[in-house]
Amino acid sequence: MTDSLPDLSVGIAWCLAWGEEIKPQFNREILQQMRKAMLENQQIPEEVQSIVEGVRELEDLKFPDTLAELKKLTEDYSSLWNSKIGLIYGGATKIKQYVFEASKLPDVRGGSALLDRINLVDLPAFFGKHHKDQKSVSISQWLSEHFPGLEAALIRELIIYSTGGNILAFCPAAFVDHLCDAIEKRYTWETLTANSCAVGDCFKFLELRLGVLPDTIDENCFWLEKYRQNRNHHLLEAYYRQPDVSDPKEEFKNRKSFNELVTKLAIKFNQRRSGNHTENRPSRRYPPMFETHPYLVRDESGRRSAIAKIDEIASQPLVSEALVRKKIVGQIAKDETLKDDLPPWFTELELGWQPTGIKIKSWVAEFKDYLEKEENSQQKDKYYSECRDPKCYQPKEAGTVRELGNVCNGFIAYIYADGNNMGGYIQKEVKTPQDYQKFSQDILKATEKAVYYALSEHLRPHQLKNLTDPDIENKNGDWIHPFEIITIGGDDVFLIVPANKALEVAKTLGEEFEKELLKASGYNSDQTYSSKKVHRCHGDNLPTGNNQCELSMSTGVLITAEKTPIYYAEKLTNQLLKSAKERAKVLRKQGYYGGTIDFLTMKSVTMIASSIKEFREQGLTKEVGTQKLRLYAAAYTLHEIGGLLKAVQALQDANFPRSQLYQIRSLLERGKRTAILNYRYFSSRLTQGKDALKQDFEEVWCSAKTNDGIIAPWMYEDGKRDPEKPENPYYETIWRDLVDLFYFSEKTNTDSSKPSEQTTEANQ
Known part of the structure; x- marks a missing residue:
């Protein structure tokens, strides 16, 4: 969704030529001539030639190894030492709180689309980087x-990135506070209730290469020599030490770079987000909040006073103004024809706020664009392989979670x-x-491609059937895309897919993300690991x-019923993600840098009363x-997930009676021997x-550690997977997960209704 950006040296030269005051030190026409000349490799105006040369010298600057060399640099490049540039960092905060406070999929889609539009369209427009489909000048107005005068000081080459819900950009030093205030105000102006935060600071141009420096370079300045002498001090260890780096000079250089400036802004960002005072700027201590009187009617989210009841919508919702904005943006994202012809229910409200004239594009629309590219024709054919009728080549986006649940018997996965x-x-x-x-x-390119590839690889358009709810029963026979992309923000992804394909999609997503990054330069690792120590699933x-x-x-993957509240499902999915990340951190100590997946199948909303970890x-x-x-x-x-899916397929091929699967599961807690004996009996x-079950489950998962035996359905763990936190040995099993996934398999177990076999107990 973002275009490649020109060389940032143009933006740096712009700030240096502008100066540190509101009014530029050179005529703005000269600045524009300089900008054009740098972009087109033409003759630089004479007035600013020295500035452009200084910026180019900055790119080739050698890192000073001693304090004397550092001091000499400040003297040799006095213009870079005495001039300052502004750097700002900002974006939305508490995003999930804003997006998932709504209980319905169209409102969730609208909240996500509105934040994406601000981050990907509005904020770049501050810098003159207008969206290709923008037809109005609303941002400039x-x-x-x-903030009069701000737009004239900004150009598109100042943007470092504007993805993942955040923006990092340069600006002339005098406009730092103005730009930060404009970013925060834009989020509140458009959403009313979404939280946002932006911070900035002024740095010396030399600091762009050498990190944060004191105002005066003298014998008291902390540099590489002092770091070598005090390297083992606990504070310096915490700040400079990095895994896999043993050279003190490399540790110091890795920290003393542009990255240190961004770290400083990140700290200021967290402080301001927490409500701390920011000098020369309005306090953010009291974020947007709309209180309601206890006797007034609230909107359907129950948070704010309702302003209207929309009879034209089937569910006739009570809405507040904040919810109205989500609904209209969600409708525009789903049906792009609405952007020029807003529905009557919205125009009749006369809010005084209008969606901008920018084409708000949903992620599903981006997915369709991906399939239309020539290099993705194979994925397009595969995705539409079960949708042969040409009229069905235009499936619509799902309007509700119930439509997504129609794909897999009322179950979906987050x-x-x-x-x-x-x-x-x-x-x-x-x-x-x-x-x-x-x-x-x-990262954004790899994430988007991985998401689109995984969805097209495992999902197919679905024809709605047997819908009985009054508000959607007229959609029976319609074709839909069987997924919803809530957001793709940098390396952050939130999807809703059918329950029976959730793990396949998650596994492919993780694998393709790594493959796409390996195609780019600089992401290969020379680290190796022992596969048999990392993966519990062995085999060919x-x-x-x-x-x-x-x-x-x-x-994190949560498989649950369509009726599960979205906000509750998001909370549990977030816990599963944290669990997967904890496993990744443990395995990283053994040299494994790959992805991990944690999933849970929850057939009842009341299944978990506390957290998943406590459960x-x-x-x-x-x-x-x-x-x-x-x-x-x-x-x-990721490899183990593949083995888990193969084991489920083996159970299907063996036509394992479902009742017996459940019996073995219930016997797990009675002890190792009891479960082993009953598994062998059944x-x-x-x-x-039998051969497939032995090959894909027993031998690859449940081999004994000390002999050639099989201890199915158990696996032995010596407790030393994490050397920093060793545990006592224990036995674990994938059987519960196999049973849960077996339920969501496409193949129906014809023996599931057979009477239960007699349970055989082992002698204790």
């Missing part, structure tokens, strides 16, 4: 009314994925503004442990005699598929 080790990679590898720009573009297709991508994704520790961890049993094995590596009675 808004800036001229509220997928929340987020990048691993992003901060560590930035600290070690991203050292200049140009690096930040490239990194941001590479065990990864080699070589050629890893340094960055990966962890994913597993208290409900799924047992002490039977001297044995510690974990009735779960999550989280999994599996021995199978009339087909």
Whole structure:
């Protein structure tokens, strides 16, 4: 959704030529001539030639190894030392609170689309980077009314990145506070209730290469020599030390770069977001809030006073103004024809606020554009392979969660994925503004392609059937895209997909993300690992442990009923993501840099009363005699997820009676021997598929550690996976997950209604 940006050196030269005052030190025509000349490699105006030369010298500046060299640099490049440039960082905060406060999918889609539009369209428009489909000058008018003079000082080459819900950009030093205030105000102006935060600071131009420096360079200045002498001090260790780096000079150089400036802004961002005072700016201590009287009617979210009841919408919702904005933006994102012809229910409200004339495009529309590209024709054919009728080549976006649930018997899955080790990679590898720009573009490109590929690989358009709810029963027979992309923000992804394809989509998403980054330069890792120590699923297709991508994704997947409230599902999915990330951190100590997935199947909303972690520790961890049993094995590596899906297929091929699956599951907590004996009893009675079950479940998952035996359905763990936090040995099992996934398989188990076999107990 973003175009490649020109060289940032143009923006840096612009700020240097503008100066540190509101009024530029050169005529603005000269500044524009300089900008054009740099972009088109033409003759630089004589007045600003020295400035452009200084910027180019900054790019090739050698890092000073001693304090004397540093001091000499400040003297040799006095213009770069005495001039300042503004750097701002900002964006939306508490995004999930704003997006998921609504209970219905169209409102969630609208909230997400509105934030995306502000971040990807409005804020770049501050800098003159107008969207290709923009047909109005509303942003310019808004800036001229509220922040006169700001737009004239900004150009598109100042933007470092504007993705993932945040913006990082340069600006002339005098406009730092104005630009930060404009960013915060734009979010509130458009959404009314979304929280946002923006901070900035002025830095010396030399600091763009050497990190934060004191105002005076003298013998008291802390530099590489003093770091070498005090390297083991606990404060310096916390600030400078990095994993896999042992050279003090490299540690110091990795920190003393442009990255240190961004870190300073990130700290200021957290302080302002928490309500702390910011000098020379209005307080953010009291974020937007619309209180309601206890006797007034509230909107359907129950948070704000209702202003109207919309009879034209089937559910006749009560809406507040904040909710109205979500609904109209959600409708425009879903049906792009509405942008020029707003529905009567909206125009009759006469709010005094209008959606901008910018084409608000949903992520599903972006997915369709992806399929139309020539290089993706194979994915397009695969995606539409079950939709042969030409009239069906135009499936619509799902209007409600119930329509998505129609794909898989009323069950859906929430997928929340987020990048691993992003901060560590930035600290070690991203050292200049140009690096930040490239990194941001590479991550967004890889994430978008991975999402679109995973969806087209495993999902197919679905024809709605058997809908009985009054507001959607007229849609029976319609074709829909069987997914919803809530957001793609940098390395952050939130999807809703059919329950029976959730793990396939999540697995492919993680794999393709790494493959796309490996195609770009600079993301390969020379780190190797022992596959048999990292992956619990062994077999012929065990990864080699070589050629890893340094960055990966962890994913939380919640499989649940369509009636589960979206805000509650998001909360649980976030917990699963954190669990997957914890597993990734543990495995990283063993050299594994790949992705991880944690998932949970929840058929009842009241299944979990507290957190997932407590549920597993208290409900799924047992002490039977001297044995510690974990009735779960999550989280999994991507390879293990593949093995898990193969094991489910083996159970299907074996036509394993569902009643017997449930019996073995209920016997797990009675002890290791009881479960083993009953599994062997039931599996021995199978009339087909025994070899596949042995090959894809017993041998690859449940091999004994000390002999050639099989301890299915258990796996032994020695408790030393995390060397920093060793545990006592325990047994764990994937059986519960197999049973849950078996329920959502496409193949119906014809033996599931057979009477239960007699349970066989082992002698204790």
